[in-house]
Amino acid sequence: MASSGVVFPEVDGRRSTSALGRGVVADALREVDPVGAAAAERETNWRQDYLTHFRRLVEAGLLRDGEAAVDIARAGLDSLHGRMRATGPGGEVPLDAVFEQPVDVPFETATVRGTQRPARELTLPLHGRRLGGDELRRQLDDWLWRGIMEPSATEAVHEVLANPDWLDLSDLRLVVLGAGAEMGPLRSVLSWGGEVVAVDLPRPDLWRRVLDVAGDSAGTLHLPVPGGTVWSGGDLHEHAGADLLHSLPAVAQWLRGVEGRLVLGNYVYADGATNVRVSTAVDALTQELVRHRPDSALAFLATPTDVFAVPGDAVEHSTRAYREPSRGMRLVRPAVRAVSAGRLLRRNYAPGSDPGINDSFIPQQGPNYALAKRLQRWRATTARRDGLTVSLNVAPPTRTRSVVKNRALASAYAGAHRFGIEVFEPATSNTLMAALLVHDLRTAPTPLQAPWREEARGAVHGGLWRTPYDPRSALGLAVVLGLGGARG
Structure with missing residues (x-):
């Protein structure tokens, strides 16, 4: 395992991802659910049985009218920051001390301005067409009727449609961490004439794509290049980018100097253990920037393949569909x-649950993915309680590159429609989620509710919350039914 930049702590001479995951989950639960904390600490097969403990984090968070989730989030983040380490020229230091390290080569800003006219109406790409106006409204209502998105999400997008001037985000500086991510809002915000501050790895192929998007847009793109670099418009992609794992002090220094109100958007992703490392790096950067720029807003996308508490009307929808099958x-x-001894096609919820617990974990995604995504939800919860503007929306199942390269997941997604699940194409997902981000930034924040209700608001779960069946109890069947479609 890599041993530079943001790293896992050493335990008995090695850097164990399982030890880190067990410890953080146990610490998060300790005050609210001591029994759950002890169970997490005793878990001997973390890679296989992590699902139970991450579900318990959500269940325990419902205590005290849902406010226990705030204590869990704060404890989990404190544990993660206390355990993770950072290495540099001076050796290994606690994670949050990394920003005290000197910056040898500061970043400078390169700026690319698009040449197109800004789009002044929300349109959504879908199945090779672009929907706008009443056609898009009808599509939103269809998704609502079929249980693909929550009513609050439909209402939010309708509101953006009614206020097209909201799309112009040029008064803000949207920092897109993970600028090349398929699910990020970079393309949409630039098309609307916004200003984007882009951060991603120094990979020329990635930056060539991002710069092409910016040049053919109506917006303005700001990006980091190492100080003293000589570049031209033709070779900027060769010099652009910053590695969050290894250059946190320099990135923080650069972002502190960006003019305007920041919206710090977390869209990073990596495979395996690196996902925890880079997500932790982003969280440390978030803390540092908010300390210096307290007017900053935060933006996240939650994965639908996680555990959520869901409203009673979602449970009722699911129960009705179970009772009235095709x-x-x-x-x-x-x-x-009968053949599966009840393991397949189980009910999604016990009838009448309010809230219900939707467990859409896909075991193959692993405990590192679960922890990386959970810490984003924890940061959203604590930031709201600290008075920050936060946009966190559940994004739909989407055929991203990271999904389709896994044959089992690709097959499951190909067969999911048999169980009322709609899987989106990346262009549809990222535009829809960008519209929800606009809504969250342009509307007055609602009074604080229990964190589970805040997470459920604006969710586009693709039907996972309202399907009749427990998602994992249908997963194997979806894989079999989708094999041909995945190959195609």
Whole structure:
């Protein structure tokens, strides 16, 4: 495992991802659910059985009318920051001390200005077409009726449609951490004439794509290049970028100097253990920037393949669909349930649950992915309680590159429509989520609610919350049914 930059702590001479995950989850639960904390600490097969403990974090958070989730979030973040380390020229230091290290080569800003006219109406790419106006409104209402998105999400996008002037975000500086991410808002915000501050790895192929998007947009793109670099418009992609794992002090210094109100958007992703490292680096950077720029807003995308507490009307929708299956499912389901000894096609919820617990974890994604995504939700929860503007919306299942390269996940997504799940294309997802970000930034914040309600607001879960069946109990069948589609 890499041993430079932001790293896992050493335990008995090695840097263990499982030890880190167990410890952070246990610390998060300790005050609210001591029994759950002890169970996490005793877990001997973390890579396989992490699901139970991450679910328990959500269940315990419902205590005290849901306010226990705030204590869990603060404790989890404190544990993560206390355990993770950073290495540099002076050796290994606690994570949050990394910003005290000197910056040898500061970043300078390169700026690219687009040449197009800004779009002044929200349109959404879908199945090779671009929907706007009443056609988009009808599509939103269809998704609502089929249980693909929550009513609050539909209402939010309708509100953006009614206020097209909101799309112009040029009064803000949207920092897109993970500028090349398929799910990020970079392309949409630039098309609307916004100003984007882009950070991603120094990879010429990635930056060539990002710069092409910026040049053909109506917006302005600011990006880091190492100080003293000589570059031209033709070779900027060769010099652009910053490595968050290894250049945190320099990135923080550069972003502190950006003029205007910052919206710090976290869209980073990496495979395996690196996902925890880079997500932790972003969280440390977030803390540092908010300390210096307290008017900053934060933006996140939550994955739908996680555990959430969901409103009672989602449970009721799911229960009704279970009781009234299609004719084909009515014929097949009893046999499937019998042959699998009840393991397949289980109910999604106990009838009448309010809130219900939706567990859409996909085990193959692993405990590192679960921790990386959970710490983003924890930061959103604590930031709201600290008075910051926060946009966190559940994004739909999407055929991103990271999904389709996993054959099992690709097959599951190809067969998911058989169970009322809609899987989106990246262009549809990232535009829809950018519209929800605009809504969150342009509307007055609602009075603070229990954190689970804040997370549920604006969710576009693709139907996972309202499907009749526990998602994992249908996953294997979806894989089998989707094999041909995935190959295609």
